[in-house]
Amino acid sequence: xxxxxxxxxxxxxxxxxxxxxxxxxxxxxxxxxxxxxxxxxxxxxxxxxxxxxxxxxxxxxxxxxxxxxxxxxxxxxxxxxxxxxxxxxxxxxxxxxxxxxxxxxxxxxxxxxxxxxxxxxxxxxxxxxxxxxxxxxxxxxxxxxxxxxxxxxxxxxxxxxxxxxxxxxxxxxxxxxxxxxxxxxxxxxxxxxxxxxxxxxxxxxxxxxxxxxxxxxxxxxxxxxxxxxxxxxxxxxxxxxxxxxxxxxxxxxxxxxxxxxxxxxxxxxxxxxxxxxxxxxxxxxxxxxxxxxxxxxxxxxxxxxxxxxxxxxxxxxxxxxxxxxxxxxxxxxxxxxxxxxxxxxxxxxxxxxxxxxxxxxxxxxxxxxxxxxxxxxxxxxxxxxxxxxxxxxxxxxxxxxxxxxxxxxxxxxxxxxxxxxxxxxxxxxxxxxxxxxxxxxxxxxxxxxxxxxxxxxxxxxxxxxxxxxxxxxxxxxxxxxxxxxxxxxxxxxxxxxxxxxxxxxxxxxxxxxxxxxxxxxxxxxxxxxxxxxxxxxxxxxxxxxxxxxxxxxxxxxxxxxxxxxxxxxxxxxxxxxxxxxxxxxxxxxxxxxxxxxxxxxxxxxxxxxxxxxxxxxxxxxxxxxxxxxxxxxxxxxxxxxxxxxxxxxxxxxxxxxxxxxxxxxxxxxxxxxxxxxxxxxxxxxxxxxxxxxxxxxxxxxxxxxxxxxxxxxxxxxxxxxxxxxxxxxxxxxxxxxxxxxxxxxxxxxxxxxxxxxxxx
Numbered sequence: 032x033x034x035x036x037x038x039x040x041x042x043x044x045x046x047x048x049x050x051x052x053x054x055x056x057x058x059x060x061x062x063x064x065x066x067x068x069x070x071x072x073x074x075x076x077x078x079x080x081x082x083x084x085x086x087x088x089x090x091x092x093x094x095x096x097x098x099x100x101x102x103x104x105x106x107x108x109x110x111x112x113x114x115x116x117x118x119x120x121x122x123x124x125x126x127x128x129x130x131x132x133x134x135x136x137x138x139x140x141x142x143x144x145x146x147x148x149x150x151x152x153x154x155x156x157x158x159x160x161x162x163x164x165x166x167x168x169x170x171x172x173x174x175x176x177x178x179x180x181x182x183x184x185x186x187x188x189x190x191x192x193x194x195x196x197x198x199x200x201x202x203x204x205x206x207x208x209x210x211x212x213x214x215x216x217x218x219x220x221x222x223x224x225x226x227x228x229x230x231x232x233x234x235x236x237x238x239x240x241x242x243x244x245x246x247x248x249x250x251x252x253x254x255x256x257x258x259x260x261x262x263x264x265x266x267x268x269x270x271x272x273x274x275x276x277x278x279x280x281x282x283x284x285x286x287x288x289x290x291x292x293x294x295x296x297x298x299x300x301x302x303x304x305x306x307x308x309x310x311x312x313x314x315x316x317x318x319x320x321x322x323x324x325x326x327x328x329x330x331x332x333x334x335x336x337x338x339x340x341x342x343x344x345x346x347x348x349x350x351x352x353x354x355x356x357x358x359x360x361x362x363x364x365x366x367x368x369x370x371x372x373x374x375x376x377x378x379x380x381x382x383x384x385x386x387x388x389x390x391x392x393x394x395x396x397x398x399x400x401x402x403x404x405x406x407x408x409x410x411x412x413x414x415x416x417x418x419x420x421x422x423x424x425x426x427x428x429x430x431x432x433x434x435x436x437x438x439x440x441x442x443x444x445x446x447x448x449x450x451x452x453x454x455x456x457x458x459x460x461x462x463x464x465x466x467x468x469x470x471x472x473x474x475x476x477x478x479x480x481x482x483x484x485x486x487x488x489x490x491x492x493x494x495x496x497x498x499x500x501x502x503x504x505x506x507x508x509x510x511x512x513x514x515x516x517x518x519x520x521x522x523x524x525x526x527x528x529x530x531x532x533x534x535x536x537x538x539x540x541x542x543x544x545x546x547x548x549x550x551x552x553x554x555x556x557x558x559x560x561x562x563x564x565x566x567x568x569x570x571x572x573x574x575x576x577x578x579x580x581x582x583x584x585x586x587x588x589x590x591x592x593x594x595x596x597x598x599x600x601x602x603x604x605x606x607x608x609x610x611x612x613x614x615x616x617x618x619x620x621x622x623x624x625x626x627x628x629x630x631x632x633x634x635x636x637x638x639x640x641x642x643x644x645x646x647x648x649x650x651x652x653x654x655x656x657x658x659x660x661x662x663x664x665x666x667x668x669x670x671x672x673x674x675x676x677x678x679x680x681x682x683x684x685x686x687x688x689x690x691x692x693x694x695x696x697x698x699x700x701x702x703x704x705x706x707x708x709x710x711x712x713x714x715x716x717x718x719x720x721x722x723x724x725x726x727x728x729x730x731x732x733x734x735x736x737x738x739x740x741x742x743x744x745x746x747x748x749x750x751x752x753x754x755x756x757x758x759x760x761x762x763x764x765x766x767x768x769x770x771x772x773x774x775x776x777x778x779x780x781x782x783x784x785x786x787x788x789x790x791x
Contacts, residue, residue, distance in 0.1 A: 057087040060118025066125045068196065070104050075123065078102060087112070087119055095123070104128060104158055128158040129191055129198035138204035142178065147171060151202065159189070159198045168202070175206065179244030181282070182207040210245040211237040213281035219288040222264075231256045234284065245282040250275070257288070265293045265323035294324035297362025303369035307340065312367075315339050324363045329354065336367060344374040344404030346430070346439070375405045377441050378433035384445040388422055388475060392488040393443060395512060396420065398556065405430070405439060412556060417445070419606045420488070422475050424448040450475035451485060470494045476508075488512070490521075501529045509549070517553035519561075522546065531573050538582065538700030540573035541672055551597075561597040566590070566628075569672055575698050582695050582702055585671045592628035595620045603642060610650050614640045622673075624664060631664040632673065649716040656682075658707035659737050674703025675733050678746075678773070680784035682709050683729040685748030685767025687782070690774065692733025699775040704733040706740040715754060723754040729767065746771045750781075 061083055064072045079095035081088075092110055099108045106126045113120040134155060136147055151167040168185045175183040184205040191198050215236055217225045229235075232253040237243025254271050261269035268291035275284045299318055301309055316332040333350040340348035349370040357364050379401055382390045396416040399409040410428050417426045425446040430439040451473035470492065477487035490509040496502065509521035524546040531540045545567030553559050570588045596619045602612035616638050623631030636658045643651040658675045662668055678701075679688035689701045709731030715723045730747040734740055752765035768781040 057114075057119045059083055059085050059087050059121055060115070061120045063120060063122040064125065065122055067127060069127055069130065070125075075099065075125065079123070081121055087121070092121070099123070099125065103160060127196060128160070129196050131155050131157055131159050131200055132192070132197040133199045135199070135201045136204065137201065138206065141180070141206055141209075142174065147174075147202075147204075150174060153200065159200070161189070164189075164200060171202070171204065175204075176248070177246065179209045179246050180206055181210045181245055181247060208280065209242075210277070210280070210282045212243040212245050213237065213278060213283055215284045215286065217286045217288065220290065222266075222290060222293065228257055228260075228286070228288070231260055237281070245275070245284075247275075250284065254286070257286070261288075261290065262327065263323075263325055265295060265325060266290050267294060267324065267326050268292065294356070294363045296320055296322050296324050297357050297360050297364040299365050299367075301367050301369060303371065306345075306371055307343070312336055312339065318365070320362070324354070326354070329365060333367060336369070338407060340369075340371065341405075341407035344376070344406055345371055346375050346405045346407075347372040373437045375437050375439050377401050377403050377405060378435070378438040379440045381440060381442045382445070383442065385447060387447060387450075387483065387485045388445070388488070389477075389486045392420075392422075392475075392486070393417065393445065395515075395517075397443070399441065405441075410441075413443075415604060416556070417443075421607065422448060422450050422488070469496075499530075500532050501527070503527045519549070519551045519553075521549040523549070531575070538575050538578060538695065538698060538702075539571050539585065539671075542570040543672070544568045545591075557600055557602050559599045559601070561599075563595045563597075565593050565595060569670070571672065575700065577698050578700070579695050579697050581668075582671070582698070582700070589629040589670065590627075591622055591630055591673075592626040593620050593622035594626060609642045610644045610648065611642050613642065614638070623666065630662075630670055630673075631666040632660055632662045632669045634658070634660045634669075634673065645714075647716070649714065652713045652715070653710070654713070655710040656707065656731075659740065660705045661737055669705055671703055674705065675707035676701060676703045677707060677709055677731055677733045680763070680765065683731050683746060683748055683767075684727065684750050684752075684765050684784050685729070685769040685782055686746065686773050690776075691731070691746050692774070693735040694774050704735045705737040706734040708732060708741060708745070721756040725752040725754055725765070726750075727752065727765070727767075744771070746773070752784075 059081065062076065062079075062081060064075045067075060078098055080091050080098075081095055096108050096110060099105060104125075104127060106128050108126075109124045111122040111124060113122060131153065132155065134148075134151070134153055136144055136151070139147055150170050153163060153167060164187055168187055171185045172183055175185075184207065186203045188201045188203065189198050190201070212234060213236065215229060215232070215234065217228050220228060232250075234245070234250050234253050235241055235243050250273060254273050258269055258271045261271070270289040270291070272287045272289075273285065274287075275282050277283075296318065297320060299320060301312055304312065315335045315338070318328070318332050329352045333352045337348055337350045340350075349372070351368045351370075353366045353368055355364050355366070356362075377399060380394070380397065380399075382393050385393060397413045398416070399406065399413055403409065414426050414428065417423060423445045427444040429442040429444060431442060433440050472490075472492040472494075473485060474490050475485050475487070476489035476491040477483075477485055478489065478491075480486055488511050490507070490511075492505070492507045494503070494505045494507075503525070504527075505523065505525040507521065507523045509519055511517075511519045513520050525544070527541075527543045529541050531538060545565060547563050547565040549561060549563040551559060551561030568588065568590050571585050572587075574583050574586050598617050600613075600615040603609040603614055604611050618634075618636050620634040620636075622628065622633070636656070638654070638656045640652060640654040643653075645651055660669045660674065676689040676692065677683055678686035678691035683691055689703075691701075692704050693702050694700060695702050709729070711727060711729050713725055713727040715725045717723045726749075728747065728749050730745045732743070732745050734742065747770040748767045749770065750765055750767035752763060755762040755764070763784070765784040766781060767784065769779045772779060
């Protein structure tokens, strides 16, 4: 009982002390805002934490001041505490920043005023922010410096109207003209001439036909280029300095080179490689004793060795090159120190990032599976196959630890691209003249997915084109895998019509309606074969009145029934934009005979293309095409619409469309032939991501009969062109110059070939 009395007294005392402390603490009775004219009181109150009927807290007040200053509306925020009857009044006294009434730019003569105003990016009617004004000054300076105005001065002035709380901001620009380079002198160089070093530079001396504008940033880049050049040539200790000064309106540039010693490679050895022989490593590196020592090249060779190990499953192998100068041989001995680690295996394969595409569509393209070694070649091939689908903007491979030592999970991370689109547009081609098209296509179609109709990798296309000379309507469907095997099935239904137009090689009107069923099998990553059955109805009429009897004999309506066998060998790195590898395709078409129909003939067509990568992502392509046709049974000649033609944008540029080869002796219209040979040599160099320049040489001919194949000379041309990637589709613009006379023509005349095709 005595104990309970003590507890009771202690609790009563604690409650009394707590109550007295609360009574002693100040309570805020009211919040007042003063000094705001543009910013509403509600806006200020909504950004502070202090509230009426709450205990006064100095820390909260300080925090509220910082918050209000951070809004960017006020130059100053003060707080007054007023003790009044009934509580404490907290008064926030704010001073608003001036409103920008006007922004002016003076002194700008060499750069468009509108461009400067966009760069300054300050708006009238907003609060004055001096920090943003200073940032705008630096942006303007940077622009002028990039343009070569090395003495540019940019200042600003703020005129304040205190009565109306407004401000006028004036930017004053003193351009002082563009500085030009009078002379560039090079000192200290003994191995390479002044001319060789100056050739590395983009800073050039002013001359009659050259502005020679001085830009310090460009000069600094030049110094780095000179230094890198010397390092590549074995001068690993080179130092390059520069200075420049004004001589009147011109700039004089002085470059000083301290070359140092030129080193060469001595003995090349390997340490730590127990599972890979020395001779295997030597095969993958390009490094020989006696050659110029290049540190950057040594590091690249280390990466090649690492890639060799990676291809064999040693994904954590570390290669460290060690270079040591040998005073006896005066050469640099190089030792590649190798930490092989262990072979790693794939435990699980995870797919992520795909929201529309089914996992199985991705997995069936992979060439590395659970239980396999982590081989780099398999991962590279898997990436290549996924990119060739065209379904993804980005494909990445990563690893994460498995449940056992030396086992890793493979993570395939994809970023999906748009695979379905509705497009329409128009353009001009050398063959069809003006043409418009409309297309609905889904390259990742799924007829079972009624929600989005996407995800299974099928290809569905509805296409229609209409133009000055031609019309075309097509429905095409392809399912790349049937019964979960690499066998594709597809069909095509189409109607195509082309009006007579002798200027582009059509001396008649043609109307074709048909369809095809297709099957193809992928035998390996590079080899694919297919078979197709095609049936067509072809009508030829409106042959020119002056044509010979042979051409008029083509008039009429015929049914064609054919089977086509194809074999394709493809090692290209990218089917959309190849830079290396080759593409070899052959097709054999058997029409008529036991297949029925009104015409009997065979056709063989082959194409072989080789792509060779060169410097700066440029590509050298060699392409050869061969076609042979042969009538049999009741057909004396191959129908004109199944013959081969050459000349123009897609075969031999510089000549009229379809005008190389046999022509009608009366009308001089092309009538095609039974044999074709065309080869093209083309070099493309990328200027930007969407623009390439091209140079080409084309040659070939068409022969009336197969037995005359490759007899006589070939027709050749040379030219240049542009390859432009646009949202509408790729544009090819070529100018070709014929090296031989066109059949039926006297003299030579260059021609432009312009073509816009819809993108896939």
